[in-house]
Amino acid sequence: MTEYVDAVVVGARCAGSAAAVALARAGRRVVAVDSATFPSDTLSTHLLFAGGVAELAAIGALPRVHALGPPRLTVAEMTGAGITVRARYTPVDGIDHGLCVRRTGLDAALTDTAREAGAQVREATKVTDLLWDRGRVAGVRTRDRGGRERELRAPLVVGADGRRSTVARAVGAERPYRSNPNQRACLFAYWHDPDSDQRSVAAQWRAGSDLGTAFPCDDGLVMVLVMPPVERLRDGKPAAAYAEALDRLPGLRHRLRHCAQATKVRSTRDTTSYFRRSSGAGWALPGDSGHFKDPVTAQGIRDALRYGRLLGEAVAAALHDPAELDRSLLRWERRRERECLEVYQWTNGLARAEVMSPLEVEFYRAAAADEKFARHALDVFARTRRPGEVFTLRRNLRLATAALRRVRGRTDTLRTIAAELRRDVQARRARTALGR
Template sequence: MADFPSAVEQADTVVVGARCAGSATAATLARAGRRVVVLDSARFPSDTLSTHLLWPAGVAELSRLGALEAVEELGAPRLTRAYAAAAGYAVASEFPQVDGIDYTLCVRRTGLDHALVRTARAAGAEIREKCRVTDLVWDGGRCTGVRYTDPGGRLVEIRAALVVGADGRRSTVAKLAGALTPYESTPSGRDCYFAYWRDPSGDRRDIAAQWRAGADLGTAFPCDDGLLLSLVQPPAEAGPRRPGDAEQRYAAALDRIPALRERLRDCEKVGRVRSATDIASYFRRSSGPGWALPGDSGHFKDPVTAQGIRDALHYGRLLAEAAAPVLDDPVRLDRAVTAWERRRVRECREIYHWTNRLARGTAMSPLEIELYRTATGDRALAAITTGIFSRTRRPAELYTPARTARLTAGALWHHRDDPRPVLADIAHELRRAAAEFRTSRTTLRGAPPAAPSSSPGTATA
């Protein structure tokens, strides 16, 4: 590879990564009249590791982006009912409306991402596939572009007012900007394994279902092409991975969740089991002079609450809306991008804590069981829980002082012969709540610590 680029181009924005966050950013900027070049190492259609459930808020983002029609043409059924079962209790509810959308979609990433790429291209963004970014270009402490290798192996440089790293958890842009190490991180207590099943059931293909049994969690989400996505999240297992581990752990978890195994009884597994292990939720520094990190490159939550696609689309769009009017003014651009990052931290920290609670990988506590027990006869409580996943309600609305007192009283009544597990659970929850409060008011106060502007080995102007 040559040491110097064979071409130097100019754009308003370079977006690295063309999937959810990248396409949302690019389409929005292009519609605002900005020249956007999007670089991706893949050639679309292309798959990626993902559990790809979109709650109504995520579907609404597809609609705002202008991609919903293309996504729905892929044939995924509208999931209009939510079902959750645990400890002998089952809770059924409908989904809340977000911009008139009251259903969930589970769409495989090959089709979903291709639809998003086509949407960004139709909006006016230039999509360059099979291109791999190798360096950021710096002018003093400011990022002013990227260098990448094209499909023919040529080194090309693009100068831009803003470089957007929408390139996932192993983000090249985050690494080159010195922001790869999170300033807040919580390891998951669960591993994740999932597979697709040919689903002949006609009467259950409108239900998004979840089961908890012991420390295990499993789901069944009907998706496109007549398939069903079934995911299990058993407690995380330490140690090296061996060939066949994913298949074995997946099958073992299904056997520990009899209701999920029954849901799959007439289904036929298609393809291999896929896995995500050593998972950690995090916040990274996501903005600096001339650069920003929407999507998983800057913030990631455990897949147990299925928030990633919605947040990638939502904050990619908001980044573009904030940046588009001020791309020609570096001072105003930096202020806008910093404000965008702080907004994401403020808006996501509560669901971050909620996700980490569900990702503990432990058996259900007495208070959790009491929540399920109460929700079976309390439609309002079930609606709040579904609304939290859909981002129309806040976790704080579930555990109000009055409701917490009622749940505690109920748990103590059902453990009246031996209240010690309930008392231990209460003490544990109080400690956890205090720790979350401290984290929100310090590390996640909305103003992340500054990151270095560049790292050794990056290109300079």
């Protein structure tokens, strides 16, 4: 069977649903296919800062997500070196809170929103191959769970099918042109969370080279994530590695003193960050299929929603003009890279599995003493400020000066501070060069 539509979206989770919503609202006939049936789970840290919640609102999914019952996370808290920093959000499009929503409910809400906008969402349907016409992608071949095959022909195929993207592999874009290996493993489980005093707080702790978080979510649970150095998860025993990491994070253990673990531990050792070529003749890769950042800064869902939506809006009027479609896809891809490159580099820095540096300790001290600075730092996570606007070279030099006064000439600390300043300058130079 052959069917003709305006666009096919492969993958109906965050990026795919957002693209389908934008295309359907523009009056295009769009079909989204996914091998899963919803609700279904997927490996994800699923925290949204205020900027990410604003993206849910932009595609019309926020009322459905709020109906799932996640607490509004109005306070962000970071603790390290015995110093605690607390901040509230600068509102983003009127939204002053974050959310942590399990993917079973979140993704079902997104697919329902896509259907309401007019898109068809076909579950339990796998893409087996791409269709080509004179060097252009011209659709997909699918197979449902009953074994029925179908051809969906369209001028645009959106590959929103994740890190192991079938579409990226088929168009030859699977190999990144920019990547950064991870240094941290990622392990999480859900816990029953009776402590109502902390249900509005998204919290992070650092101790030694370990990092851990507690994000209250729907159904009275809290998602507890730890990110130890990746070598501590090489024995294939994630439950043991998880418990050991919790024991190395006394602040997080204290947060869980009245909680009981509700689920098994889920884990991954591979959180390599990358950019892939994300547009070509009749195809595009929003979401993790085209660009991925280490989950330490929790930017994945926000970016999937935003650049899925912007993709649909950018190409809706050009679908049946191949030359203009390709130009629109390339403009969209370049915009994403411009907007994400600095955050990508900043995230790679935070993803290093290292003990807190003297500059980081001074940053915590400065933010704990200055509420405005703390809020500006939170704005970076919410994506309303760039890292370079807040963590300026001048500010880093001031922090370095404060750290030097504190250590009083210790040679090892002096070397550490000098190395970190060099790394910061090198990253700024690299970003400038890449931008050009």
